[in-house]
Amino acid sequence: MSKMPQRGSARTLNDIRPGGRVRIHRHHSDGAVRQRLLDLGLMPNVVVRVVRSAPLNDPIELKLDASSITLRRREAITIEVTSEEIEP
C-alpha cells in the first residue's frame, strides 16, 4: 500500500514532546484509521500542537483549530510530520 519511510529518517507525531507544534506531512495508515484521522481534520499541511500524553504516557492529546483529539501512540507513529518547527 503506502511506502514506509526508512528507519530514523522521518519524524512522526509520536516523537513530538508536549507543547511542540508541527505540520502534518502524510499518513502511513490506511482504511478506517486513515479515514478517521482525515475526518477529524488531521490532513496534510495542517498544523497541530501536541498538548499532553495520558498519565501512563499513552494515548496523546492533540490540538488543532478548535478541537482536541486523542489518539494512541500506535496511531501517532503512522503520522509523518515535517521537520520544521512551527512558532505559535
Add this chain to the structure above:
Amino acid sequence: MSKGDGILVALAGQQNAGKSTLFNLLTGARQHVANYPGVTVDKKYGQYRDAIGTVYTVDLPGTYSLTSFSLEERVAREFLLGDRPDLTVNVVDASNLRRSLHLTLQILEMELPSVLALNMMDVAEGRGIQIDQALLSERLRLPVVATVGRKGQGREPLREAVRAEAARQAKTPTPPPVLVDYGTLEPIISQVHQGLAPFKAVADLPQRWLAIELLEGDSQAVGILLERLGEAAATPLREAVGDLIADFEQRQGVEISDYVVGRRDRTVERLLDGVLSGAETGRTTLTERVDRVVLNRWLAPGFLLLTVFAIYQVSIVWGYELTNYTWPFLAKTRELVAGLLPSAHFLVDPYVRSLGLWLVDSANTLLNYVPIFIILFACIAIVEDSGYMARIAFILDKILHRFGLHGQSTLPLILGGVFAGGCAVPGVMATKGIPDNRARMATIFTVPFMNCLAKVPLYTLLLGIFFVEHKSLMMFYISTMTIIFALLVAKLLTKTVLSGHETSPFVMELPHYHPPTFNGVASRAFERTWQYIKKVGTVVLAVAVVVFVLLHLPGLPEARKAHFQQQAEAAIERFDQSMADNPYREIATGANLVPLINYYSDYKRAKLNASGAAGSQRVTERFQARNPDFLALVTRGGDRDAKQANRALRTLARERQKLRLRMREERITNSILGSIGRGMEPITQFAGFDWKINVALLASFAARESSVATLGVLFQQGDDENQTLEQRMGQETREAGATALLAVSMILFFALYPPCLATTIMVKMQTGSYKWMAFSIIFPTILGLAVASAVYSIGMALGATAIEAMSAVYWGAFLLLLIVGLLSDRKASRLLRQRFSPG
C-alpha cells in the same frame, strides 16, 4: 413509518455537534428508540405536527463522514440511500465549521435536499467567531438556520426552514448544487458515470456519488453494484474502474481517497473564505484551563477516583438507602395482590395464589432497583454530557487496551461493581458507547464478573461460616479478584472467539466541557430506566413462570401428601382441644380457623413492615376494620382467655409453618429442578457441589438474590428454628465431610458464574444475537466449573487449607495478569518499532 400525509426528515451531523439535543428540541417528548435492522445501533425517531402535515423525524447516529468504515456510518448512509428522506437537517457545530462542512459536502453529493442548522452558536460567539450566514447560505445554496439546542433556541426558525424547503422541493425538485471540483479526477468521474448509465438497476442512486465512491474503492458501494447488477455484469465494470484507479494513482502519486479529501478541504476553505471571521486561536479556552488540572499527569488519577467514588456513593450507596423508602410501596402492592388472590389454605395453597405471589415477588426484586438505576443513569448522563467521559477513556485506555478492552470500558465495569456492589444490567447497557466493536464485546462478557449487589449475600454467608478468622483477607481477595479475572478473560476472549471482530482505532475527540442541562439528564435517565423495566421486566416474568413450574412439578406423591395432611389434622386437633373450654372457641375453630390463621400471619407481616409507632397504629386500625373479633386473638393484650387462645394460635401457626417448609423442601427435592441438580452431581462433585448447592445455583440464574433464599430452604432442619442459616449449613455440610475448601470452590464459581437472567437479556439487546447470549451463559459456566473443580480437587489432594487455596488462586491469577500485561506491552513496542523498519 408511513409518509402518508407528512414528510420524512433525517437529522445528520457529526459527533458532539449537539444533534440529539436539537432532535429533542424539534420533536419534543414524542420519540421512540428502536434498532436499525440487524444491528445494535439505536434508531431514534419522533414526530411533530406542522402546517405541511406530520413531520417524521429520524435522528441518525453521529458520524464524522459517510464512508463505510464504521457501523454507524454504514447505518446512516444506508438510511439516507434506502429511505430517501424528503429533507435532511444537517446539524453542524458552528464553532468547528471547517471540519463540519466535510460531512455537508458528502450529504450534498448524495443529492439529498438539505437544511443547514448552525448549532452551538453560543459557543462560537463565546470564542469570538462570526459567521456570515447569508453568504454561507448563498454559497452552499441551502437554507441556513442558527440554533442553540442546549438553550432551546431556534426551534421555530428551524421548523419554518424545514417547512419552506420541503414545500419548495415538493413543487420544483431541485437537486443540490455540485460544489466540489475534483480537478484532474473529474474526467475519470465522468467516465465511470457514463459506464454506469446503461444500468437501470442503479439508476435510482445518485450517479456522481456512486462514481466517486467506486473510485474510492468503498466496499459498500462495490457491494451495491454486485448485488444489483449481479456478478456477471458488475465484474467488467469493476475491472474497468480498477484500471482507472490504478492509472490515476500512478500518474498522480496519491491515493484517490486522499485526493478526494484534499479537494473537499480546498472547497471548504473556499466556501468559508469571507464567511468566517474572528476565530482566534491564541487564547486558551476554559476547557483547556480545566484540562490542565483535570488531565494533569499526577492529578488525573485522583480526579478519576474521586468521580468514580462519587458515582458509586451517590447511586449505589445512597440509592440503596433510598430503596428503604420505596420498598414499602412494593410490599404494599404485594399485600394488595395477596388480598385479591384466592386466600391461602391451611397446608397447600391454590396454584393461582402461589404463582401470583411468585410473579409479584420476581417483579418486586427488579423494581426494587429502580431508584438506584434512575440515579445511576442520571450520573452517567451528567458525566457524558459534561464531556468528562471521553477523558476517563483517555486516562485509562493504556491499561485496558493491553487486555483487549477500551478506555471507555471503565464505566461499564464500575457500574457492574468492580469492588463491591453494582449491577451488571446497567453495566452491560453502558457498553453502548464503546466505539471499538471488539472491545465492546469483550466488555459485555466481562462485566458480569464484577461483584453485583446480589452476589454479596452469598459471600457474606460463606465468610460467616467458614472464614471467621480470615474474614478481612477473604474480603480483600473477593473484592479485587473481579478485575483480575475480568482482564484475563477479556484478553482470552479477544485472542480467541472475538479475534475476528471489527476493531476501531482509538482516535476520538475530547469534547469541550459543557454544563449538563437538567432536561437532558432527566430525560435520558428516565428513558433508560424505562427501557430496563420494559425489556427486562417482561422477559423476567416469563422466565419466572418457567422456574416456578420447574420447582413445582411433578409435586409430592399422594402418600406424602396424605402424610402431611394427617400431621396437619393432628395439629388442628391439638389446637381444638386446647380451645375446648375457651369462650373464643366459636370464632377460632371450624370454618373460621383458616381465615383466622391467615389473618394472623398477615397481621404479623404487616406489623413487621410498618414503620414507627404511627405506622404500627395504622396497621392495628386496618385489621380492626377487617375483623374486630380476630384482632383480640392475634394481639397479646386481651383478657385471660384471649391470651390463652393467642398462645394456642401461635403454636398452631408455628406448626403450620414448619409443615409447609418441610413440604416445600420435599417438593423441591422431587421437582424437575431438583432432578436436574442431582443429575449434575457427577460433574459438579469435582467442585464439591452436592445437589442442594446445584439447585441453589440453578435457581440463582433467575435472580441472584434467590441463591441464599434457596439454600435457606434446602438447609432448614425444622426442629431447632433458632439456628441461623450459617449454623445449619455449617453443621450439615461439615457432617457431610465438606471443608472450608468447598466454600472457596463456591465463591470462585459464584464469582465466575454466568450473569443473571436480566443481564443475559441485556446481552442479547446489546449484541443483537441469541448466539452471543447463549455464549454469555455457557462460557462462564464452563470456566467457573473448571476453576472451582481444579481448586477443590487439587486442594483436596494436597490437603491444603481453604485460605491457602484461595491465596494460591488469587496470587496465581495476579501473576498471570502481570505476565500477560508485560508480554503484550513488549509486543506492542516491537510492533511500533517494526512499523518503521524498511520493507
